[in-house]
Amino acid sequence: MASPSPSFKTARPNLVLAMLLLVYIFNFVDRQILSILAAPIQADLxxxxxxxGLLGGVAFAVLYSVLxxxxxxxxxxxxRSWVITGSLMIWSGFTALCGTAVSFTGLFLSRLGVGVGEAGGVAPSYAxxxxxFPSKRRAFALSIYSLGIPLGSTIGVLAGGYIAAQIDWRTAFFVVGLAGLVIAIPFKLIVKDRPRLASENAPDSPQxxxxxxxxxxxxxxxxxxxxxxxxxxxxYGLAFWLPSLLQRSFGLDLVQTSQFIGAVMLLGGVAGMLAGGWLADRLGTRDKxxxxxxxxxxxxxxxxxxxxGIYTSNVWAAFALFLIPQAMAYVWLGPVLTxxxxxxxxxxxxxxxxxxxLINNLIGIGGGIYALGALSTALTxxxxxxxxxxxxxxxLSLYAVAALLTxxxxxxxxxxxxxxxTPPAAP
Incomplete structure (x- = not known):
């Protein structure tokens, strides 16, 4: 097998990882901002x-998963870098368009567009x-990249909640959508594709x-x-509906809700993500x-x-109880993706x-958010x-099934x- 070119050997993997992480943060800002804006959107439309549930799940998940x-x-x-760049521009543009919606149909179509764009961002980034990064460091590197989930979700709920409270929910979509468009050019200038190995372009490479x-x-x-x-x-169901639960059952306002969610996602999410990658790299060398x-x-x-955390009626007890399971919810990403x-x-x-x-998101995003919303409507x-x-x-029974299958x-x-x-070149 041919070796990577010298130019690839001198690339800075950590800088590339940082740019991929930045794009993934915007991926989740644009994806999750709808959850914190659910209450004002429901009231307005x-x-x-x-x-x-359809807007948060099915509208996004169908084309996102299939495409x-x-x-x-x-x-x-x-x-891979061009596909990621083009995807970033598409999903950011459609996020901004969400702010122009005046009906369920208009917002549904804009969310479809966000899903189309984000479809091309994640899998190529994993590759x-x-x-x-070499195999022995890959789970931790993927965990660093996956920090985009809690970081993006945190920024989405904090920025979205603040902007919506100070101005309106439409402006929140405009701001985060246009911000994503701005980073597309520097991303493409920094993130370069690894030169193709001869075996990868050979007629017998996997089709x-x-x-x-x-x-x-x-x-x-x-x-x-x-x-x-x-x-x-x-x-995804809990992440989308927790803001609504905090406002309905705990009496928090929009800004207080965004602060609660942001703190839980940031503290619990970052800890769980890094712990999962670190443990997998250490233990996986002994036994896959x-x-x-x-x-x-x-x-x-x-x-x-x-x-x-869900059952308690005390907001501080809920915060304490949510921190650890929020970390546990993110542990799987680094190990499983590796x-x-x-x-x-x-x-x-x-x-x-x-x-x-395709399997994870079509069932996870498409099914979870809608299922919790529909079940809530049925239980009313x-x-x-x-x-x-x-x-x-x-x-919560879904986590027990997930544990058994995994x-x-x-x-x-x-x-x-x-x-x-032949492993990738070391940094």
Whole structure:
């Protein structure tokens, strides 16, 4: 196998990782800002919880999940950095357009556009990280990148809540959308594709159908994908509806809600993300099964603590109880994403990641946010104003299922893992 060119060897992986992280932060700012703006949007456009669930879940998830596969394949075959740059510009533009919506239909179509753009951002970024960082450091590098989730979510709820309180919810969409467009040019100037190895351009390099068949034969892929999807149903559902719960059941205003959510996501999310990557890199060198067992353990720990936080009526007790399970909710990303990268040869990493994300996001985002909203609507005749609280409590069973499925992937990873013949150049 050919070696990477000298220019790639002298690249600065940490700078590339920082730029990828910055783009991912904007990815989640644009994705999650709708949650903190749900109350003023519902009041302005007269929308039900079920309709907001559609806007937060299905409107975003369908095209985001489905288009992620062909865009990742395109990135593998052409330029990963160009696909990420173009995606950033599209989703940022449609986020700004959300601020012009005057009806459910208009906002739904704009959210579809956000999903189209974000479809091409994540899987190619995983592959770029795989190119720049060796296997023994990859889980931690992916955990650093995944900090974009809590950081972006925190910035989204804080900035969105503040702007909406001071001006209006439309301006919040305009500001974050235009900010994303600004960083597209410096991103493309800094993040360069790794020169293609001769084997990656060879006629016998993995084609799309071959990659699908390869993954389909590996039980670890299915256990990890559906385990992550179950956890994402709950994770995305809680992240989207928690602001509404805090306002309805705890009496917080918009700014107080954004501060509560921001602090929980920032403190718990960052700690859990880094811990997951660090543990997986340490334990995974001894036994590949730990790339599944570390997340499974975190899911089990999270269930009772989330239950306590949702059930309590004291806002300070809720804050304390949410911190640890919020960390546990993010532990899985570094280990699982690293494992998926190692189920295929390096030239197929974007495509494999996109196939994983297709399952995870279509079920997780598309199903979780809508399911919690629809369940809340259905429970309203029974629980009244507390229906959303009980919708969340009933949904915690998804974490138990996620823990079981992910744990089952462990033994299969020992067999399914694809060793790298020639690792990426060290920093």
């Amino acid at each position: 007269d929308l039900s919880d079920a309709e907001m 992620g596969v062909p865009l990742a394949w395109l990135a593998d075959k052409t330029s 770029v990280i795989g190119d720049y 799309f159908g071959q990659i699908v068949r390869l993954l389909a034969r590996k039980p670890s892929f299915w256990f990890l994908s559906f385990g992550a999807a179950c956890s994402s149903m709950l994770g 099964a730990f790339y599944a067992w570390v997340p499974a353990s975190a899911f089990f720990i999270g269930v009772p603590l989330f239950s306590g 494992a998926v990268q190692h189920l295929v040869p390096p030239p197929a990493r974007s495509t494999a990641s996109a196939l994983f994300l 005749p029974i629980y009244g104003a507390e229906a959303l609280r009980y919708s969340m409590l009933y949904s 744990a089952c992937a462990g033994p299969f990873l020992r067999r399914d893992w694809v060793a790298e013949i």
